[in-house]
Amino acid sequence: MTVIPRIPRLTARRWSDTRTGRRALRSARELGWAIFLSLLAFGVRYAIDPLVGDRQPFTPSYAVVALASWVAGWRAGLWTTAFCFMWADYFFIHPRYSLALDGIEMANALSYSLVNGIIVYLAHRASVANRVIRRESERKDNLRAMLTHELQLPLNALSRGVDAVARKASDDNGFGAIAGMLHRHVDQVRRLLHDNVGMSDLAPTSVQLKRETCDIRLCVQDAIDENADATGEKLQHVDVTMSAAPIMAHVDPVRVTQIIANLLNNASKFSPMGATIRMVVAQDARQVAVSVKDSGRGVAPSAISALFDEGRHDATPRGPGISLQLSRRYAALHGGTIVAQSEGPGKGSEFWLILPGAA
Numbered sequence: 001m002t003v004i005p006r007i008p009r010l011t012a013r014r015w016s017d018t019r020t021g022r023r024a025l026r027s028a029r030e031l032g033w034a035i036f037l038s039l040l041a042f043g044v045r046y047a048i049d050p051l052v053g054d055r056q057p058f059t060p061s062y063a064v065v066a067l068a069s070w071v072a073g074w075r076a077g078l079w080t081t082a083f084c085f086m087w088a089d090y091f092f093i094h095p096r097y098s099l100a101l102d103g104i105e106m107a108n109a110l111s112y113s114l115v116n117g118i119i120v121y122l123a124h125r126a127s128v129a130n131r132v133i134r135r136e137s138e139r140k141d142n143l144r145a146m147l148t149h150e151l152q153l154p155l156n157a158l159s160r161g162v163d164a165v166a167r168k169a170s171d172d173n174g175f176g177a178i179a180g181m182l183h184r185h186v187d188q189v190r191r192l193l194h195d196n197v198g199m200s201d202l203a204p205t206s207v208q209l210k211r212e213t214c215d216i217r218l219c220v221q222d223a224i225d226e227n228a229d230a231t232g233e234k235l236q237h238v239d240v241t242m243s244a245a246p247i248m249a250h251v252d253p254v255r256v257t258q259i260i261a262n263l264l265n266n267a268s269k270f271s272p273m274g275a276t277i278r279m280v281v282a283q284d285a286r287q288v289a290v291s292v293k294d295s296g297r298g299v300a301p302s303a304i305s306a307l308f309d310e311g312r313h314d315a316t317p318r319g320p321g322i323s324l325q326l327s328r329r330y331a332a333l334h335g336g337t338i339v340a341q342s343e344g345p346g347k348g349s350e351f352w353l354i355l356p357g358a359a
Helices: 019-052 058-070 074-091 103-168 174-193 216-226 230-234 252-270 301-308 324-333
Strands: 212-215 237-242 248-251 274-285 287-293 337-341 348-358
Touching: 019 058, 019 074, 058 074, 058 103, 074 103, 103 174, 103 230, 212 216, 216 230, 216 237, 216 248, 216 252, 216 274, 216 287, 230 248, 230 252, 248 252, 248 348, 252 287, 252 324, 252 348, 301 324, 301 337, 324 337, 324 348
Parallel strands: 237 274
Antiparallel strands: 212 248, 274 287, 287 348, 337 348
16 A cells, blocks of 8 residues: 655744744844944955045945945945944044044034935835846746746647647648648747746746646646657656546646646656656545656755755756746645655655645
């Protein structure tokens, strides 16, 4: 009997994942940048002190205040402003080695604070605008890559259909020429899709699941068909173990097929020529699961979690694929997950798609 890994339960969040922890880490980052940049400005000012004497005590600080605001935010800019003023007043403003402020120094301090306040505001606004532009660009790339992937699967099926027609067509009745034309256009569309793949992160931000109660075995068979070209070129065999009875789940069959097809595509890609890829479709009282096991290069157990990192892609020469991270998100939308297992480098990998069973 196949033992299905359980869907991992939510564990207690780490302190760094809590709101208080995130705020503390952000504050520490801002303070760290402020200290580092103010010390950098101090070093520059100290180096040029023999040349400028008591003149221009704040000269290097304006640049580092702008940099701190750009890199770490407006709070880091204000911290840097304060630190730079203290060391400038103590080390480079006459009388030196004193923090006492007379009327002139107070006026200089107000002027310094006003100028740096403007710098902090402008640098922070520029940083925010830059992040907005980057996010918008990434969103467009995501949409383009998602659309490319959505079209790739039916395009592969269409290509196989055209190939089948071409093999049976006869030049006498004109079907051969028509099949050849269709094949050229399919290849052209595939190339256009591949050339326009965005290499940014994919995110299912607006995916709407169309759930229905379906037989998971059919999703597995569709995924195998979609990867027939990839496995066929490498003379690989897909060995499927599943019951003769239906294995039902309330899912979006298109998305589940995408997930399984991606896992199978990765297994084919990382397995050698002539390898056997083993698939198991199983169920118990609570879950249904699909396992894809390859004999490829494997992965160290300590590096398994990195397989699902943001921005990791499983692109292939045939198309963009969908990343393991995106596959896991699709599974999470169904209330499931993907679990990766490997005994180490050179020992292959096994990926479980685990979904709740039909109610």
